[in-house]
Amino acid sequence: MKSFAQNLIQLRRQYNMTQEQLANKLNISSQAVSKWETGQSLPDIIVLPKIADIFRTSIDSLISHSLKHNPSTQYEEFYRSQNYYWGITPNHLCYEILKLKPPIKPWRLLDIGCGEGKDAVFFARNGYQVDAFDITKTGLDKAKKLASFYNVQVNFFQADINSFRPNTQYDIIFSSGVLHYLKPDLKEQIIHNYKHHTAENGLNVFNVFIDKPFLPPAPDEETPHTLWYSGELAALYHDWYFHQFYENIFDCISNNIPHKHCMNTIIAEKVCS
Ligand SMILES: C[S@@+](CC[C@H](N)C(=O)[O-])C[C@H]1O[C@@H](n2cnc3c(N)ncnc32)[C@H](O)[C@@H]1O
Incomplete structure (x- = not known):
């Protein structure tokens, strides 16, 4: 009670x-x-x-008892500085979305774990109708600033990926570098829920960090998180059309320490018969 x-x-x-x-x-x-x-x-x-x-x-x-201890992440601190931790250049996947779903009408887009809002604001600037959430208040405050700088509307709100459930249909659900915060026992259910809340011919565009035994843990990795296995995300989309699915290893200097990440990226479309 x-x-x-x-x-x-x-x-x-x-x-x-x-x-x-x-x-x-x-x-x-x-x-x-x-x-x-x-x-x-x-x-x-x-x-x-x-x-x-x-x-x-x-x-x-x-x-549940857990909500009152609002779970926090190290990003709450990282985002406190004036600078944009991830910069303000949109992720290259944003341009792929622009090509596949050009804004001929205000497509409804959800950005999961939007951080400081660079991608959400990019989409809004291009005419998409954007909902975006993150767990950090500091990230969202900066995201709102960025949106107001560009004079665009984004519905930013604070939520935890593990408890958030969409209550509307989206044409595009997008998330970059966040899905490793899904609790392992909720992964399948939540991805299924995103698929369910995607409109016909809508897209799910995600990249996820992959566990590779030959790569040392990233210096800014935090718990709790669970890296994905190669192909695991693809398997959850076996019934959708893949515009792209690939794995790559890349260099990163977040936290000012050079290191490598492995990622799987998927651009999948919900094709209905
Ligand atoms: C690697 S950053 C990516 C940020 C953004 N997508 C981007 O590419 O700029 C991971 C983001 O996930 C957010 N995050 C961590 N745990 C979360 C959770 N449980 N629910 C929602 N967001 C979370 C962090 O605050 C952070 O902004």
Whole structure:
């Protein structure tokens, strides 16, 4: 009861929503919301999925103990400086998306783990309708600054990849260098959920870090994370059309220490019969 109340307060604040606004969305009185938040009562079981939907989270996360300890990453610190840790040049995959889904209409795009927003802002500048989330507040603050510098709208919000569930269909779901933060037991379910929330002929464009025994761990690797195996991501998309799938090893100097990463990249299209 206590954890639900704390989770609800945290989510409502995160979404900048008053008790009354939440109550209106649920078609109930604001007193009812107030009672949930003070732990005097719990919502009816039929209302729980609606609350999860509003806050784009799972019912499990709503009632679990973990949400109140907002999980953090080292990036929260890295993003604190004035400079953009990842720069502001968009990822090369953004141009691949532009070629495959040119913005002839405002395609709905989700950027998962958007960091400081370079890619999300690039898409918005090119006419896409962008939702983007990250777990770090410092990253999102800088992302919002970048969007306002370019005078574009992006719906940035704070969320954890492990509890976030889309509540709408997207034409493009994109994520670069983030999916190793998925908990191993949730990976398959969450990828399945992204596929489900992709519109017909929509794209999923992801790159993931790959475990190679001959490569030493990267110096800025943090726990908890789980690298992927070669081909693992491709297997989850066996029923989609692959525009691209490849593996590469590249040099990186994040944290000012030269090291190497291995990645699998996939650009897959949901083709319906
Ligand atoms: C390697 S960075 C990539 C950032 C961005 N996609 C880019 O390419 O510039 C990984 C990002 O994942 C975010 N992240 C880490 N754990 C996360 C989680 N559990 N949920 C959502 N984002 C997370 C970090 O804050 C960081 O911004």
